């Protein structure tokens with residue numbers, strides 16, 4: 224589980240790094256980025272996980288997410304993993320489409336051949352990478368974690384958070400997929416990775432998890448009204464209805480005129496990080 228440092232640069236008086244390791248979950252090399260803000264020697268800092276969307280690597284949010292100023296101000300470590308296994312021998316969408324296979328792991332443990340061999344992103348994010356962080360970043364306080372994500376990564380943050388409410392003190396999302404069972408992106412991914420039996424899908428569906436009794440103290444979602452994917456793929460009103468029916472606290476903010484891009488994410492990133500920081504205080 225040795226960690227290779229690909230780059231480390233100074234930013235906002237902290238260190239923005241990119242690292243690679245051989246993953247036992249995905250059986251591939253995996254890259255991720257970590258921002259460690261300035262801190263006193265020996266100080267322990269809370270950890271915010273950011274899960275990215277379709278087509279992304281760690282690099283999209285690292286370069287365009289505008290998270291470092293607030294992380295430095297509030298003392299947050301920010302971790303951005305990749306969205307799928309990669310490399311020779313890793314199965315991809317048969318047509319090379321962007322919404323399945325490489326760059327589109329959907330944070331599930333695939334059970335279908337040939338994807339099951341490497342697409343074990345749930346285990347990677349939930350179990351393996353937290354151990355890698357704990358071992359290699361001595362300032363990380365793994366008793367104070369939170370999780371956020373965008374689009375497919377919003378789906379990842381919501382489902383991982385709902386399945387592990389004791390681990391993550393805050394869960395938020397930008398333009399998340401909330402009902403993968405009911406939208407084309409989700410149907411393609413879940414049938415491709417898990418098979419047609421929809422009973423296997425519900426642990427990867429935020430609406431189904433809340434309907435099934437999973438709860439978090441509260442959830443924050445921002446969604447742009449000019450997002451091209453809003454009507455067909457995202458449908459946050461479905462999650463609002465499920466949360467209302469279940470008594471799950473949800474703050475869903477429709478942001479006028481914002482699209483699906485990192486211009487939208489970066490506009491509300493500081494807000495989300497402040498909301499997380501309030502919940503990560505020791």
Ligand SMILES: N[C@@H](CCC(=O)N[C@@H](CS)C(=O)NCC(=O)O)C(=O)O
Nearest residue numbers: 276277278279283321374375484485
């Ligand atoms: N326009 C994209 C659709 C996928 C997309 O919008 N991906 C979002 C996440 S769901 C993203 O963050 N893309 C990378 C970026 O904007 O840097 C494509 O066709 O490749």
